[in-house]
Amino acid sequence: MKIRPARSAGGRARPWYPDFHALWDRVLHEHASPLRVGFAVGVGVLVGCSPFLGFQVAIAALLAIAFQLNKLAVFLGLQISAPPLLPLVLFVGAQLGELVRHGHLLPMNLDALRAMPTRELVHLLFFDLLAGGTLLGLVLGTTLGTVAARMATRRASPEFRLSRDEMVQLGARLPALPFQLRQYARWKILFDPVYPVVASRLKGVRETLDLGAGLGIMAAVLVHRDPERRVVAVEWDERKVAGARQFLSGLPQIDVVCADARLFPVAPFESILLLDVLHYSEPFAQDAWLGRCASALRPGGLLIVREHDASSRGALAEGFERLAVKLGWNRGHGFHPLRTIDLVHRLESLGLNVETINNGAAMAGLTLLVARKSFAAGSLPCFLVQGDS
């Protein structure tokens, strides 16, 4: 906790006591995107269902620091093991554990338990609670975390959430997708702030090139907001391209192209998006790719990049991404995040003015950068570079 200095720069006396107001403000607003709040509540619940009574607060605090979670939300989740609920959580956890480990429930009468030697009983209950508590924590944590994330989404300012009408329109497109892609798209639409944040930034922009477009959710949001727009969505994973074409059917303003976006011929565009995509390529290829995008932007155009920050302590987003690449869910040549500071320097060296948008990040370790080309700069008429993959 920081103690305020006795005097401010202007010489005005400052109170000697800790700034509780600033502290509370930080607790409320740190890592407060809906996804992070939901995850934090889920982690709190999971720890609250564990058998480490007496250590739960310390474990939860360590996890909150390690994964950069909103501490208040973790603490709220932990309340699952507050005194009135604790006996129920322990009972259900122990029974679930016994069921999973030995295929039957614990005896319901105390005499049967008392008849067991104390060491054996403690051992049995601890491991039952470990297994059952983890299972219970995962189920309750996912459920309550989802509820919390939804509540946080509703509370977020309009710039950071999709409108009800947009949700309905996107929701109506989901049944066109096969099961796994549908669930993935549902979660992304519900909880990833990148779509509303980027769409707000692109208000009035008529052309967008979305490189590494996945299922084309961003393209759908953009066209729903402004039907006069033209979007080209480039994706190299054939399964996702097929999904995107199904998801975006009936929207002739959007072209879905199956190609390596690094080699895609980039005609001048008003805006180019690289959302969660650069890190699949080696640093030298990222460099060339950024250069090509910057050249192809029209004067005044926007290059919007969301990326993992290699220098961030938030290993969670990185862990998810590495897993997604390993499982083949996201196709790429490994995982090569840059430090945000280096990415910003690279964009600036290309003559772009860079702004960081915190609330588009979704998870710790991600950064959303909006880079604008000056109106004085020129753009390439057409740009095609082959063979640097």
Ligand SMILES: C[S@@+](CC[C@H](N)C(=O)[O-])C[C@H]1O[C@@H](n2cnc3c(N)ncnc32)[C@H](O)[C@@H]1O
């Ligand atoms: C994490 S997903 C993000 C999708 C989308 N940008 C979004 O935010 O919804 C990254 C996508 O980029 C695609 N991708 C990666 N490298 C690519 C490349 N060189 N060309 C085309 N697509 C690429 C992957 O297949 C994956 O679908």
